[in-house]
Amino acid sequence: MTKVSVLIAGAGPSGAVAAYRLAQMGIDVILLESQPQCPEDMRASTFHPPTLDMMQELGLLETLEAQALRAPVYQYRNRVTGEVLSLDMGEIADVARHPYRLQCEQFKLTRLIAEKLADHPHGSILFQRRLTHYEQDDQGVSVWVETPTGVERYRCDYLIGADGANSLVRKLMGVEFSGFTYPEKFLTLSTTYPVHEAFNDLAYVAYMADPKEWCVLIRVSEFWRVLVPALETEDDKVLVGDAKKTAVFEGLVGDSEVTTSHRTVYRVHQRVANSYRQGRVILMGDSAHLNNPLGGFGMNSGVHDAWNLSEKLQAILQDRADPDTELDRYERQRRTVMQEFVQAQTMRNKRSLEAGAEAAQGEAQAQLAAVIADPDKRRDYILNQSMIKSREREASIA
Numbered sequence: 001m002t003k004v005s006v007l008i009a010g011a012g013p014s015g016a017v018a019a020y021r022l023a024q025m026g027i028d029v030i031l032l033e034s035q036p037q038c039p040e041d042m043r044a045s046t047f048h049p050p051t052l053d054m055m056q057e058l059g060l061l062e063t064l065e066a067q068a069l070r071a072p073v074y075q076y077r078n079r080v081t082g083e084v085l086s087l088d089m090g091e092i093a094d095v096a097r098h099p100y101r102l103q104c105e106q107f108k109l110t111r112l113i114a115e116k117l118a119d120h121p122h123g124s125i126l127f128q129r130r131l132t133h134y135e136q137d138d139q140g141v142s143v144w145v146e147t148p149t150g151v152e153r154y155r156c157d158y159l160i161g162a163d164g165a166n167s168l169v170r171k172l173m174g175v176e177f178s179g180f181t182y183p184e185k186f187l188t189l190s191t192t193y194p195v196h197e198a199f200n201d202l203a204y205v206a207y208m209a210d211p212k213e214w215c216v217l218i219r220v221s222e223f224w225r226v227l228v229p230a231l232e233t234e235d236d237k238v239l240v241g242d243a244k245k246t247a248v249f250e251g252l253v254g255d256s257e258v259t260t261s262h263r264t265v266y267r268v269h270q271r272v273a274n275s276y277r278q279g280r281v282i283l284m285g286d287s288a289h290l291n292n293p294l295g296g297f298g299m300n301s302g303v304h305d306a307w308n309l310s311e312k313l314q315a316i317l318q319d320r321a322d323p324d325t326e327l328d329r330y331e332r333q334r335r336t337v338m339q340e341f342v343q344a345q346t347m348r349n350k351r352s353l354e355a356g357a358e359a360a361q362g363e364a365q366a367q368l369a370a371v372i373a374d375p376d377k378r379r380d381y382i383l384n385q386s387m388i389k390s391r392e393r394e395a396s397i398a
């Protein structure tokens with residue numbers, strides 16, 4: 001049986017950041033990942049300013065920046081009226097050390113951390129290790145892990161479930177995942193086609209209202225990524241087929257010959273676990289909460305959970321702080337921010353795009369235009385969307 005202070009199930013962005021930060025703090029940690037390597041999927045690609053501060057503190061920012069694009073400006077565009085509302089994060093440079101979004105796929109972060117953990121004195125990452133069961137008592141947690149050749153046993157002081165949306169840890173805890181699943185699905189397509197040439201002054205992040213089909217355009221270093229909604233009743237095989245791809249790009253850039261590198265269909269949820277912890281077993285990231293991707297808050301929230309939780313575990317394991325006090329505070333701070341800010345804001349962001357689609361001069365777009373025209377409201381809006389306010393709110397919760 002292998003003994004360790006902290007065992008983490010899942011090497012997505014949340015688990016990876018928690019593992020690396022704990023290891024840097026001198027706490028022995030093992031990160032288990034069920035896949036043979038950190039999955040290269042087309043999900044998160046936006047790092048917000050507070051997350052960039054964290055990357056800098058971990059010494060990872062320079063390497064990530066070298067593989068990424070800075071996006072200080074994001075846009076809300078109406079394809080019918082041609083109206084373009086731009087927000088420049090340079091306006092919050094007085095409070096943000098990194099006043100831009102970094103456009104960088106999440107697997108670049110997880111793979112970088114996996115490399116760092118490979119020869120770290122306090123941390124390690126083990127692939128093809130799937131947590132299947134745990135049992136906890138007053139002294140610690142016993143964990144069963146499936147490998148390609150058998151079953152391994154671990155014993156840890158604390159177990160973190162960072163095992164994503166279908167978290168087995170959450171299910172074993174018996175915790176309800178309250179919320180709802182949207183009826184529509186989201187289709188994402190990535191292409192090396194120069195999408196920006198079809199638009200005037202297109203920012204690297206653009207939310208496009210359209211009466212036929214709203215969409216989001218996101219630039220990462222190698223691709224443009226296009227996100228469009230799809231009906232629940234549409235077959236996933238049809239959605240990732242050539243006919244759909246051609247229809248999307250004909251409508252967007254007027255070219256039916258666009259080739260794609262990835263096509264993926266996602267279900268979208270708004271859910272928060274009723275509890276983030278049971279004794280020595282703690283949830284974070286997508287295992288604890290899910291939201292729609294409009295705003296780019298999912299991965300960032302998971303990293304912020306990891307940041308908060310690693311500090312609480314450091315206080316418990318190195319400074320003998322009271323575990324219940326610390327871990328209850330983690331749950332209070334992170335769950336409150338998730339409910340008050342991330343859930344509310346992502347639902348508002350989706351409604352705003354849809355409202356813009358219903359009427360060219362939709363009420364939501366008019367409201368946004370009014371916010372952008374007012375310097376104080378605009379600043380407030382940018383501070384909210386860049387997650388600076390949610391970090392302030394988190395710190396204000398005792």
Ligand SMILES: Cc1cc2nc3c(=O)[nH]c(=O)nc-3n(C[C@H](O)[C@H](O)[C@H](O)COP(=O)(O)OP(=O)(O)OC[C@H]3O[C@@H](n4cnc5c(N)ncnc54)[C@H](O)[C@@H]3O)c2cc1C
Binds near residue numbers: 014016032038
């Ligand atoms: C289309 C789309 C676009 C998005 N864009 C953004 C964005 O721009 N910005 C943003 O912040 N967020 C975005 N998100 C959300 C973001 O991708 C997720 O919030 C993020 O991946 C959550 O990280 P995580 O580490 O909590 O979970 P995951 O990334 O899901 O990682 C969980 C890991 O656990 C492993 N695992 C599962 N079960 C076990 C087990 N039993 N034992 C061991 N390992 C296990 C999995 O293999 C996986 O590697 C987007 C999501 C989608 C669908």
